[in-house]
Amino acid sequence: MSDTLKVGVIGTGMIGRDHIRRLAQVLSGVEVVAVADIDAARAKDAAPLGARVYTDGQALIDAADIEAVVVCSWGPAHETELLACIAAGKPVFCEKPMVTSEAAALRVIAAEAAAGRRLIQIGFMRRFDADYRRLKAVIDGGSLGAPLMYHSVHRNASVPKGLYTSEMPLNDTLVHDADIARFLLSDEIAGVEVRLPRRSTRGKDLRDPTFVLLHMASGALVDVEISVNIAYGYDIRGEVSCEAGVARLPERPATVVRDAHGVRQAVPEDWRERFIDAYDQEFREWIVAAKAGTATGPSAWDGYAATLVADAALRAVESGGLEAVAMRDKPAIYG
Amino acid sequence: MSDTLKVGVIGTGMIGRDHIRRLAQVLSGVEVVAVADIDAARAKDAAPLGARVYTDGQALIDAADIEAVVVCSWGPAHETELLACIAAGKPVFCEKPMVTSEAAALRVIAAEAAAGRRLIQIGFMRRFDADYRRLKAVIDGGSLGAPLMYHSVHRNASVPKGLYTSEMPLNDTLVHDADIARFLLSDEIAGVEVRLPRRSTRGKDLRDPTFVLLHMASGALVDVEISVNIAYGYDIRGEVSCEAGVARLPERPATVVRDAHGVRQAVPEDWRERFIDAYDQEFREWIVAAKAGTATGPSAWDGYAATLVADAALRAVESGGLEAVAMRDKPAIYG
């Protein structure tokens, strides 16, 4: 591989364009040489100066000069694109959701395991956030003893009216909390329960908030508060209770103002503001691994786990009971 | 009634002695004129200078000069003592637990309702804590909208080895969180679930921590983390998630030290340190009401609710499911 990683990006929606900006303007050692979108005009509009434009993802993946691929297309297209990247032996960054069914996830994992090395990194950007990393370092340091409980809070100021359905807190939002719980506790999820608290009147017909219990394989218990219409800001919090102490995410480092509203700090408005540094860092590490012909960070195994958890959570809403998450044996390439 | 409330105290164990000290030395407008304990020597030792000593609680309650009674005997004796106070028309402060069975609680409530006015205050001291009161004022203020969830954390540094059993987190500890949840949310508890997380190795055979879900009548959901052996201190926390914002208890106002351990504040060592002001305040308000021949603050109804919740929580451990809390109709004197 050359000093500069030559990358092709598939999918030029909001997140795709943001990643193109990041790769082309913010990060070093990388170049966006091609962009693909089924909408050629949109692709052309999103492409950096000098980059080629495709309407077919497969053609981009196959292009000889492209060394690594970023997949930002819609979910149902991911399986095909990931399998093509594996077949081509090219490292690939794939946005969430990895795929849209357990069967698809298993096919992707089987293909990657057969390839014998990791090629896929999934876009769980929280794992690159400095706050979460420091929190994990404290837990892993061991001075607090084993982690027994984790309290995770996920609040959005608002969600698009009409577009955001009652399944999305479990399908789209919970996956972040579930993945970070697995990361922080170095544990797997064995079962899921969902409780539906008193409903907020701010969301009309939307089922909100949602309360989830994740039963970890170790017995550790994770509770997740999901509120997607809480008005005041985008607020992500987490606290791990261990045997001999507790560790939590800090408040964000906003200016401390003393005025007529009290002693106060601003809360982030949205996920862009909250996780912008994490997005940059996730690609920095992806570039390093891709240059070495492989992938690190959140894996297809993590994407598979997220798929199972979301499925179990949706079943748990219907059943009212504990829904098991039964993962297959983990292939050796996932450590 | 006179300017100075003449009080008799029944029971001179640890908490009884502490209340005698409080009434005799700290608070104004009150005098401990008699003390009762089945152990005469212990009573004599605990009695302030000039106070009479009884070995029979009934005799103390009946004494003509005693205007109000403080019950600190062991739980099984409470029902008889409370009914005697009601029969004598004397205001009574009763430590937790009010009684030890639902049937006994119903008899006490019926007697007080028949008396036509409140005479009983139960020792839920948290309701007198300034932090909780300010938190309730924020919720009641209404600017955050309706409360939908409440996250309650109850941590003890340690519990007496051998004496503290696996039922006690639910029987003795949970009742505080349950009562304060009813207080903060102005709501009743309709059902209880218990989950047992990975066990702490610090407590040997003790079932610890314990995780409880309280389903409120309004639909609000309360989750309670109980950890009784967490080493680092006595840590009581609570956060209410509402429709348009969140409110929580502050950190305690310990000196902020910057040294080799970081930027830090001490955590209280035990419940005495944490709630000493609340204990004083609970008696200040009790004295005012008792002088007026009645009682305010936590009532026999609240004691009844606590009994039902503890019973339901113990059942929920066995069943693994949701155990209903079915309260009778509330007599008018409980507002």
Next chain:
Amino acid sequence: MSDTLKVGVIGTGMIGRDHIRRLAQVLSGVEVVAVADIDAARAKDAAPLGARVYTDGQALIDAADIEAVVVCSWGPAHETELLACIAAGKPVFCEKPMVTSEAAALRVIAAEAAAGRRLIQIGFMRRFDADYRRLKAVIDGGSLGAPLMYHSVHRNASVPKGLYTSEMPLNDTLVHDADIARFLLSDEIAGVEVRLPRRSTRGKDLRDPTFVLLHMASGALVDVEISVNIAYGYDIRGEVSCEAGVARLPERPATVVRDAHGVRQAVPEDWRERFIDAYDQEFREWIVAAKAGTATGPSAWDGYAATLVADAALRAVESGGLEAVAMRDKPAIYG
């Protein structure tokens, strides 16, 4: 002395009435048996039920049944009243300012020293505030090394327009910071400098804010920010920089609210709200000492120091330089 301290209060202005309420209704072991004011109607209105009324402070001090005196008259009357209390051998609590000149302070000190025991407690209530006491305990604990600097902040939301003059930040406000600096650092003030920053437009002709440097005898340096019109609340802060660490007053324990204004806690509105517990505690300790026929807490020596510092600060405004504070030798009764 009896079990209940019989007290007479001289002066029934705002602070006098507040102390009468405190002694009569809040605290135990004390009774207000007499009240004096040159305005008989005002005295009568302020007196608790059954208390005698005087128009002459001396007569109150001389009354045989009065065991201790509280002086809340205006400053120029204090010297005579304090000397009368010393002559009568009666413990006395005296509000600030102790006296209004250095000469008067020296006469009071000489009389008390001649009496051979402390009888006077001055109303520097901050010394009884739990936050300051914990801060002092940390410094005295010695783990941070010697204190080298102290940053003191004194902010009022507003002051009475027209009534509050440009001398008052130094005469009335600075004395609290100066006294607490002496208390925290266990040190004396050797010199004073004053700097006048850019003036706030909120106070019209008022000289505000004011910045003061106190040079301590040990060489430690204290800087004081005084802002008396800062709108947002009553905010008292302090941080001690030591050789190996730093300790500061915590934020006040107000509810942490997350809403459209951010993550925030309310600031006290005024000194009553901020120091109400300290006022209660200062009298609790005064009562205990007065029953023993003496006084503890801030002494006439501390009142003398405050007088010198205020004088030096006013001189420093004029001179622009360092004004020395030269205290006499400390009589043995002041420790």
Next chain:
Amino acid sequence: MSDTLKVGVIGTGMIGRDHIRRLAQVLSGVEVVAVADIDAARAKDAAPLGARVYTDGQALIDAADIEAVVVCSWGPAHETELLACIAAGKPVFCEKPMVTSEAAALRVIAAEAAAGRRLIQIGFMRRFDADYRRLKAVIDGGSLGAPLMYHSVHRNASVPKGLYTSEMPLNDTLVHDADIARFLLSDEIAGVEVRLPRRSTRGKDLRDPTFVLLHMASGALVDVEISVNIAYGYDIRGEVSCEAGVARLPERPATVVRDAHGVRQAVPEDWRERFIDAYDQEFREWIVAAKAGTATGPSAWDGYAATLVADAALRAVESGGLEAVAMRDKPAIYG
């Protein structure tokens, strides 16, 4: 200019090597094509693969392919190098100190003004720190009114024994606080006073701590605490008091741990940890401006101000009085 800025770095000491790493490995749109050091071996060791090596800074500046220069040599060499860059019309980033005398500073300013556009950016990295930028945005927002006082705290855990002299708190350390005060308050420094508090025993013969007052042209007063041997960490704090409120830097976002040492957050160990993001950002913005053939951020004017302030502070130690800072008229290119 090309898409990739071709840069030469003069000086390969600690800071020079760190900037080479930053330019070569972290940032995009830039390439280190040459390195100069009087010590050829050291230059060779520090140079990225493929970069040329010079022992003469002038030769590097003159090289035709070099579009912009980074000056990390020792202070006395800066004037010559800056003037050479200006003569060559090449944008230059210069580490502190810009120059080592007022006369040299004036020559640099005159040359840049004569060139008619800004070419120089000085390495005051704090201006690129997100915490400081948010603080400035709050002040500039105007809702708190005019800034009247600024309290700046600069603490180092330790300094190299023997190498760090008593002049360095004023020569090397104060310049950061002075520059950031000018930045935050959009003001100039008109005078400097220095006070020497009780000395820390941790530094032996070192004069530490140091307390500085900066009198701003507007009348705003800045006080600076400099402690360079305070053991517990590298701690940079700042609070601006305005007419109607106050704004300060937040605590750093370290994990909140609750353990035997209390509720606590780690403090940064040194300036690298604290300001690493600011260093990256300062070069990101420098690259953008250099590609456009100019410079933004802290200017030679700011470097000139820093020189005057350090000189005045050293004089103030000797005189004990207020030393004026008299700046020339500001050339138009400095806005």
